[in-house]
Every structure is written in C-alpha cells, then in structure tokens.
Amino acid sequence: MSIGWGVIGASGIARRRTIPEGLIPAKDAILAAVMGTSEERTKAVAKEYDVKWYLSEQELLDDKEVQAVYVATPTHLHAQQTIRALRAGKHVLCEKPMAMNLKEAEQMIAEAEKHDCKLAIGYMMRFHAWHQKLKQMVDADELGALVMGRAQLTCWYPKIEGAWRQDPALGGGGALADMGSHCIDLLEMLLGRTQKVTAFVDTIVQDYPVEDSSVVLLRCESGAIGIVEAHFNVPDEASVNMLEIYGSKGRVEGRGTIGQVSTGAMTAVLQTDDKEYDADQQREGTSEVLRLQLQVIEPEEVVNIYQAEIEDFCEAISHNRKPCVSGEDGLWNLRVLMAAYESSKQGKAVKMIGG
Structure with a gap:
C-alpha cells in the first residue's frame, strides 16, 4: 500500500x-x-x-x-x-x-x-541501527542490572538573526528542547520512564534568550540514573555526541551515534565470568583481576534513520497499528522537558506524575 x-x-x-x-x-x-x-x-x-x-x-x-x-x-x-x-x-x-x-x-x-x-x-534517533542493537542487549540482560546511562548531544550554535530556535516564543526552549529531548527519548527507551527530574539549565556563552547549556538527571523506573547533556556552546570539532549505558555486567559506549547521521561506532566491555571478590577484593583467593572483554558492536543492518522513521509510519497506517514513537510518547517527553525546566527554575527535584 x-x-x-x-x-x-x-x-x-x-x-x-x-x-x-x-x-x-x-x-x-x-x-x-x-x-x-x-x-x-x-x-x-x-x-x-x-x-x-x-x-x-x-x-x-x-x-x-x-x-x-x-x-x-x-x-x-x-x-x-x-x-x-x-x-x-x-x-x-x-x-x-x-x-x-x-x-x-x-x-x-x-x-x-x-x-x-x-x-x-x-x-528518529530511536531507529538508529546501533541504538536498536543496544536495546536488544538491554532487553536480553546482557548488561545486567541497569545502573546509569548518559546521552550527550552538543554543537556550536552562535547567535543568528532570525533563527527561530533562539526565540523562546517560537521554539519553546534552546539546547534542552531542541537536542536534549532526543537524549531523553533515547535514555527512556533503554532505562525506562522517568520518575524524578533534577536539572540545571542556563545560558553561559551565547547571547540569546534561550539556554545554551543543560544537564538533566533522570531517575528512571529501572532504578538507573540517566544523565542528559545538551549544549549549544561546544565547538563542533570537540563534540563527541555519545551514548553510554552502564550495568552490573559491564558497559556499552556509542560515539557519534546521537545526531542526524545513521553511522557511528559502538563498543561493549562486558564481564566474562561470574567469579566473586573476597573481602580483600581478590577473586576467589587469588590476585586475579576481573576479566573484561572489549567487543565491537555491529548491527545486522545499517539503516538510514529518516528512511526507517518514514517506513515505520507508513506501516503503522497500512497495518493500523501505533507508530514506534506515538503521540502519547511525544506528550510524555514534553512532560519530562517541562519538569526539567521547572526543576532548574525552582532549584529542586521534580517528581513525575502519571506514566
């Protein structure tokens, strides 16, 4: 169809x-x-x-x-x-x-x-092949109990005459609304929905009335802490745009996977055995340190995130199902955004209601 x-x-x-x-x-x-x-x-x-x-x-x-x-x-x-x-x-x-x-x-x-x-x-960053692979690993318990996640998206975005993203009446916010919302969506896909938000939102470098800096802490339903970093004041050459997920069995790190491109790289460092430490921090009475294995993560197929987004929506229409990122998902993301702005304004954590 x-x-x-x-x-x-x-x-x-x-x-x-x-x-x-x-x-x-x-x-x-x-x-x-x-x-x-x-x-x-x-x-x-x-x-x-x-x-x-x-x-x-x-x-x-x-x-x-x-x-x-x-x-x-x-x-x-x-x-x-x-x-x-x-x-x-x-x-x-x-x-x-x-x-x-x-x-x-x-x-x-x-x-x-x-x-x-x-x-x-x-x-659309949900559709990134490496993010989908990471989601599979989390769901398969390959990282163990989820502990912490970090999503960072930064760029250099100086004052530009007529730029609607720099006008709060047109864009609703700055770096957090524009880029941090993507980071929130990804972390919630992996760690579960947010229960409590603490945020620090400010304009440090640029000369416009929206924020150029934001750091948001998310207490997620899995128990893990999510860290969102979105900035309009870091040179493009210095931007890493990375995604990290830590668990009781290791970590996964993606570099260059957050953004408008469908490429990047992802590695995992996972525990290779289940031997326990003794009271002297030795492995079963020996001085053997915890063995870790570095793995390069490769998805089965690299897909363009925009193409995947459009195809998902076409399929939702033709098969009469919900799209991958529904209106309800967008509403919840907006609730978390609003809570982050409120937290920064009030200087305290904000508890999410519903969800």
Whole structure:
C-alpha cells in the first residue's frame, strides 16, 4: 500500500534530511506535494523532486493525493498545523518537540483519536541501527542490572538573526528542547520512564534568550540514573555526541551515534565470568583481576534513520497499528522537558506524575 505524503515546511530539516533521506527512498512512501511560506524555496524543492507545491496549508490538505503529512515547521506552529491536518483526515508525523505546552499536545492526541488518524513524533534517533542493537542487549540482560546511562548531544550554535530556535516564543526552549529531548527519548527507551527530574539549565556563552547549556538527571523506573547533556556552546570539532549505558555486567559506549547521521561506532566491555571478590577484593583467593572483554558492536543492518522513521509510519497506517514513537510518547517527553525546566527554575527535584 503506497502512502502519498505532503510536507508542511519544505525547507530546513525537511529539505536537508527528511525528504532526500526519508521520503524519497522509503518503501511505500510517495512524495506528492510540498508547502512552504517562501515561494522561491518551496518551488526549488518541488522542482528538485518533480512534485506539486503550495503556499498555503489548506491547498495541500485539499490535495486528494496526500494521505500523510510531515509537519516540519517551528515548534509554535506544530499544534495548529497538526490539528488542521488531522481534521482533514490526514495522518501526521510531527517534528519534535511535539508542542509548546501540554495542553496543545493533549489536544493533538485527542484530534487524532477523534478522526481515527495516526500521529507520530519525530524522534528518529530511536531507529538508529546501533541504538536498536543496544536495546536488544538491554532487553536480553546482557548488561545486567541497569545502573546509569548518559546521552550527550552538543554543537556550536552562535547567535543568528532570525533563527527561530533562539526565540523562546517560537521554539519553546534552546539546547534542552531542541537536542536534549532526543537524549531523553533515547535514555527512556533503554532505562525506562522517568520518575524524578533534577536539572540545571542556563545560558553561559551565547547571547540569546534561550539556554545554551543543560544537564538533566533522570531517575528512571529501572532504578538507573540517566544523565542528559545538551549544549549549544561546544565547538563542533570537540563534540563527541555519545551514548553510554552502564550495568552490573559491564558497559556499552556509542560515539557519534546521537545526531542526524545513521553511522557511528559502538563498543561493549562486558564481564566474562561470574567469579566473586573476597573481602580483600581478590577473586576467589587469588590476585586475579576481573576479566573484561572489549567487543565491537555491529548491527545486522545499517539503516538510514529518516528512511526507517518514514517506513515505520507508513506501516503503522497500512497495518493500523501505533507508530514506534506515538503521540502519547511525544506528550510524555514534553512532560519530562517541562519538569526539567521547572526543576532548574525552582532549584529542586521534580517528581513525575502519571506514566
């Protein structure tokens, strides 16, 4: 079953990544139309892929060839554009963060249910082949009892005139909302949902009214502590963008797997036996130290994260199932984000409610 797609917000991430890497190569996805506010940019994208173009949302939503809509606009537009699309009977993949506040997010979910449409949120890093491999290892208890996880995503993002991510009224936040939300999603996929949040959010280097630094501690339902680090003030050359998970049997470390690319590297250091230490910290009466084995982790197949995201949503539509990252997942992520901002503002831990 082929799904015709329309894109609202044809420039930015849609033009750079989601259209060429996701919609074009994805199985059962057909790019039917694009819509944007800049005629020049929108026409250029339409010409590149030989599709229809519109300058109004309603024209795109009236297009009978469009069954699914990808909303790739600034965050303050997500709710209104998603709701219009759902009311037009279109399935919607909306970029993250889902909305500016919980009320908007809840309304988006309600509209999807009311009109029997699918709603997904664009946390595409879940689909990374190494992250999926790590998830399998965690589920198979290869790391033992989960102890701690760390997800770091940093870049250099100086003040830019007109940049919507630097305006809290348009983006809802800075480094934490834009990049830290991905880190929260990944850690929760591996460690379980958050129960308590402690955060430190600040603007240290850049000159704009959103945060350029954030460190968030998540107490997860597995008992493990998750550490989120998202910064707009670290040079690109110095950014590692790493994911680490520690357990009672060892650790797994991914480097370069967090981000917009589908590559990277991952290694594991796992305990090779179950011998116990004695009271003198010796292994069963000997001076033998704990043997560890370094393993290079390789997934069975490397997939493009944007292509996998689109294919998952197409399959959710055709097989009438929930997408991998549902609207409810997006709402919960937003709840954790809001708790982190509140924790930093109040200077104390915030307990999550529900979930």
